[in-house]
Amino acid sequence: MSLLDQVRFPADIRALPREQLRQLADEVRDRHIDVVAQKGGHFGASLGVVELTVALHRVYDTPRDQLVWDTGHQAYIHKILTGRNEQLPTIRTRGGLAPFLRRDESEYDAFGAGHAATSISAAWGMAVGRDLKGADFDVVAIIGDGSMGCGLAYEALNNAGHKSNDFTVVLNDNDMSIGPAVGALNKYLTSMVTNPAYNKVRDVVKDVLHRAPRSLGHLMEEVAGKLEDGVKHMLTPGMLFEALGFRYIGPVDGHDLDELVDTFSRVRQMSGPILVHVLTQKGKGFHLAEDDPWTWHAASPFDKISGAAHAKKAGRPRYQKVFGKGLVELADEDPRIVAITAAMPDGTSTDLFSRAHADRYFDVGIAEGHGVTFAAGLATQGIKPVVAIYSTFLQRGYDNIVHDVALQDLPVVFGMDRAGIAGADGPTHNGAFDIAYMLAVPNMTVTAGKNGTETLALLRAGLQHEEGPFCLRWPRDSVPDEVPSALTIEPTPHASWEVLRRGSDLCILAVGTMVLPAIDAAQELAARGIEATVVNCRYLKPYDRAVFEEVVSAHDRILTIEEGTVTNGFGAFMTREITAFRRGAALHIETLGLPDDFIEHGGRGELLADLGLDAAGIARSARALTDGAATGRSARETA
Ligand SMILES: Cc1ncc(C[n+]2csc(CCOP(=O)(O)OP(=O)(O)O)c2C)c(N)n1
Numbered sequence: 308m309s310l311l312d313q314v315r316f317p318a319d320i321r322a323l324p325r326e327q328l329r330q331l332a333d334e335v336r337d338r339h340i341d342v343v344a345q346k347g348g349h350f351g352a353s354l355g356v357v358e359l360t361v362a363l364h365r366v367y368d369t370p371r372d373q374l375v376w377d378t379g380h381q382a383y384i385h386k387i388l389t390g391r392n393e394q395l396p397t398i399r400t401r402g403g404l405a406p407f408l409r410r411d412e413s414e415y416d417a418f419g420a421g422h423a424a425t426s427i428s429a430a431w432g433m434a435v436g437r438d439l440k441g442a443d444f445d446v447v448a449i450i451g452d453g454s455m456g457c458g459l460a461y462e463a464l465n466n467a468g469h470k471s472n473d474f475t476v477v478l479n480d481n482d483m484s485i486g487p488a489v490g491a492l493n494k495y496l497t498s499m500v501t502n503p504a505y506n507k508v509r510d511v512v513k514d515v516l517h518r519a520p521r522s523l524g525h526l527m528e529e530v531a532g533k534l535e536d537g538v539k540h541m542l543t544p545g546m547l548f549e550a551l552g553f554r555y556i557g558p559v560d561g562h563d564l565d566e567l568v569d570t571f572s573r574v575r576q577m578s579g580p581i582l583v584h585v586l587t588q589k590g591k592g593f594h595l596a597e598d599d600p601w602t603w604h605a606a607s608p609f610d611k612i613s614g615a616a617h618a619k620k621a622g623r624p625r626y627q628k629v630f631g632k633g634l635v636e637l638a639d640e641d642p643r644i645v646a647i648t649a650a651m652p653d654g655t656s657t658d659l660f661s662r663a664h665a666d667r668y669f670d671v672g673i674a675e676g677h678g679v680t681f682a683a684g685l686a687t688q689g690i691k692p693v694v695a696i697y698s699t700f701l702q703r704g705y706d707n708i709v710h711d712v713a714l715q716d717l718p719v720v721f722g723m724d725r726a727g728i729a730g731a732d733g734p735t736h737n738g739a740f741d742i743a744y745m746l747a748v749p750n751m752t753v754t755a756g757k758n759g760t761e762t763l764a765l766l767r768a769g770l771q772h773e774e775g776p777f778c779l780r781w782p783r784d785s786v787p788d789e790v791p792s793a794l795t796i797e798p799t800p801h802a803s804w805e806v807l808r809r810g811s812d813l814c815i816l817a818v819g820t821m822v823l824p825a826i827d828a829a830q831e832l833a834a835r836g837i838e839a840t841v842v843n844c845r846y847l848k849p850y851d852r853a854v855f856e857e858v859v860s861a862h863d864r865i866l867t868i869e870e871g872t873v874t875n876g877f878g879a880f881m882t883r884e885i886t887a888f889r890r891g892a893a894l895h896i897e898t899l900g901l902p903d904d905f906i907e908h909g910g911r912g913e914l915l916a917d918l919g920l921d922a923a924g925i926a927r928s929a930r931a932l933t934d935g936a937a938t939g940r941s942a943r944e945t946a
Pocket residue numbers: 352355378380381421422423450451452453454455479481483484485589649650651673700703
């Protein structure tokens with residue numbers, strides 16, 4: 308009988324004979340491989356924490372004791388062991404399990420995740436909250452080495468380390484982020500655990516312990532622990548974490564269940580801030596992922612034996628590839644261009660740049676704010692930095708954008724990928740706010756291309772723009788057009804719009820990915836006798852004042868459409884501009900976009916249709932606007 312049939316919750320793990328934990332771990336690992344092979348999803352990170360997850364739920368009394376997983380892409384094992392095994396195949400699908408952790412999905416999900424490096428701050432908050440109310444439970448944060456390279460983690464360590472509240476940080480060190488591990492921390496951690504003298508002494512200590520008579524066991528354990536700590540302090544450089552006030556324990560073999568259970572049983576009896584350094588292998592137990600953890604960070608459905616993806620990647624390339632290739636071509640011609648990524652070389656396709664111009668490629672790690680201000684510094688030296696960061700992750704660098712780039716009018720180009728609906732990654736990853744947050748920044752030029760070619764045309768324009776920062780956005784999608792070499796594409800004229808269609812019944816002001824569906828909607832409307840003007844507002848700010856005045860003078864019914872929040876988005880901006888320009892006129896303005904809410908995970912296309920942001924939805928809104936206006940219905944904002 309399979310153990311997984313009887314182990315549904317952590318209490319079942321704690322009821323198992325200890326010698327069955329190994330079998331449970333093997334079954335859980337196989338289950339994870341089976342489900343992701345069928346359905347796709349995040350893959351390598353969960354494989355690396357199978358034993359760690361089993362051991363934590365074995366030792367700690369979850370959900371009373373709180374486990375705070377960082378980022379959450381490694382939490383499939385946690386979900387399997389906390390009552391969600393049957394639902395696992397629904398993960399990342401509309402209405403199914405969330406891609407990461409969510410407090411509203413399970414009592415075992417102590418804190419939501421998705422963006423990296425929040426776990427220590429959150430866990431510390433829980434520990435202090437516990438002590439303020441005199442409660443009694445353990446709090447454990449589990450953070451990866453890549454996420455430990457993020458400044459937020461140090462803010463938390465620094466703050467927690469000088470207090471005495473009990474809480475534990477588990478550093479899951481697989482020497483890997485998504486791309487190759489970057490940063491001095493990784494070198495430091497590696498040096499600690501590969502120091503031959505330190506490891507020799509550890510082996511001796513282990514051997515002495517093993518041989519000690521049972522009767523002396525506890526005493527020997529104390530002596531051995533002191534000896535090991537003394538050696539550790541002597542041999543390992545700096546003991547960064549001890550300097551920050553944490554008792555350092557480790558490194559521990561993250562795949563040795565006995566060592567893990569013994570270590571956490573010991574740690575659970577200790578007091579104060581503790582950091583347990585666990586060594587794991589990302590992709591452990593699936594040979595292809597062990598050999599190439601970067602590629603197997605996430606996977607689309609694949610054959611378990613060969614690893615071959617089921618669905619052949621047909622059709623046109625993703626926007627990210629078009630951007631990455633175009634940037635390389637432009638950098639071939641201009642030695643001032645540099646590319647900056649924040650630990651996402653693959654997702655932004657700046658890995659292409661790293662191969663073509665290694666000396667001008669910078670992966671700053673999970674440090675978006677630093678990446679932005681680093682770019683500002685480069686710009687003061689006449690360098691042309693292109694900061695390629697997902698819209699959602701760029702939120703981490705907002706003050707840096709305002710304070711270090713825009714206020715100093717520095718020519719930095721921001722390439723915001725995953726703008727709009729990201730899809731399966733859900734609300735933590737949707738690029739819902741970049742139009743709103745960038746429009747609010749003085750001196751910032753805000754743009755969005757209608758297709759791949761125009762995206763590169765805007766990139767060229769941004770690289771020529773010397774008078775301050777410039778941003779452009781693109782979706783997690785394939786381009787709708789054949790895209791030529793960037794070097795053959797003229798830069799889009801500054802602050803220009805493009806009138807794609809003229810009609811007398813209403814005017815549609817469309818942004819970026821909404822332009823082509825607006826054209827399709829206009830054709831549907833025309834079949835019903837409604838003629839729409841469609842304008843490609845590829846410069847959101849500064850906008851094309853001449854075209855604006857022409858079309859706004861000619862229309863009392865205006866529909867704006869953007870794949871971004873309507874709250875303080877382009878539509879709100881245009882509504883203010885239009886009502887000021889047509890003061891006193893009886894206008895009917897509707898702004899379509901993402902509602903003032905968080906959009907759940909699901910397929911990008913189905914979510915856009917749900918939101919009325921496909922051609923059919925746009926046509927419906929346009930008809931309502933023209934019918935409504937015909938009956939004198941007042942203008943209304945729609946979400
Ligand atoms: C703020 C932020 N930036 C970037 C990402 C994208 N991201 C997801 S997982 C990951 C790598 C994390 O590395 P590590 O913490 O070592 O975890 P591992 O995958 O190795 O288990 C990155 C960069 C993110 N989730 N959040």
